Amino acid sequence: MDIIVDLPALKMLLIAIIFLSVLIEIKTGGTGLGAFLGIIAAAVFWGSGYIKGLVNIYHIALFLGGILFIIIELVTPATGIFAALGIVMMLYSIILGLGGNIDAVYMLIGALVIAIVLFAFIVKKLPSSRLWQKVILKDSSTEDRGYTSSTDNSSLLHKEGTVLTELRPAGTILIDGSPIDAISEGAYIDKGKKIRIIKIEGNRIIVREV
Incomplete structure (x- = not known):
């Protein structure tokens, strides 16, 4: 199992699942859709890295802090600043967890692309939250x-x-x-x-x- 988790392709897939779950939660307003799968992917990614000594408590705390800021954005009448800060914290923590080098950045970009492509296939089938309405233009000039x-x-x-x-x-x-x-x-x-x-x-x- 350790050897499998060390594969860059699997790490990228785990990160893509994490990003996809966050996008789903932002779209649906925290209804729990996709959150369970995201938690499992995050647990495998951070847990395996911590056991091997590749990540430390600071990296994990930074990631969890980003999740907390996104949750605050979902449950309060904020203007999007908490969500933006939370996303930045998550991205930075994952880069650090992948080694903090240029290869980590490439893996992060690859995971983002995979998550966005998958999200594009299901976005229209998901309910829209207040936060999602903030960032998407709803009205058309007709x-x-x-x-x-x-x-x-x-x-x-x-x-x-x-x-x-x-x-x-x-x-x-x-x-x-x-x-x-x-x-x-x-x-x-x-x-x-x-x-x-x-x-x-x-x-x-x-x-x-x-």
């Missing part, structure tokens, strides 16, 4: 949310709408229920007035009061 394209506005030409904010001469108009940045052809146009789009020059939408 027409249903009141956004319009900034690259092709040709379809708006000659359409009529109302002034949403005063045009001085720049402001916002409302066309088909969507707010659009526009500019008058020179005159001030008050809020609520009806306008017509008379010209489009790239991203510039020029309007005239009806």
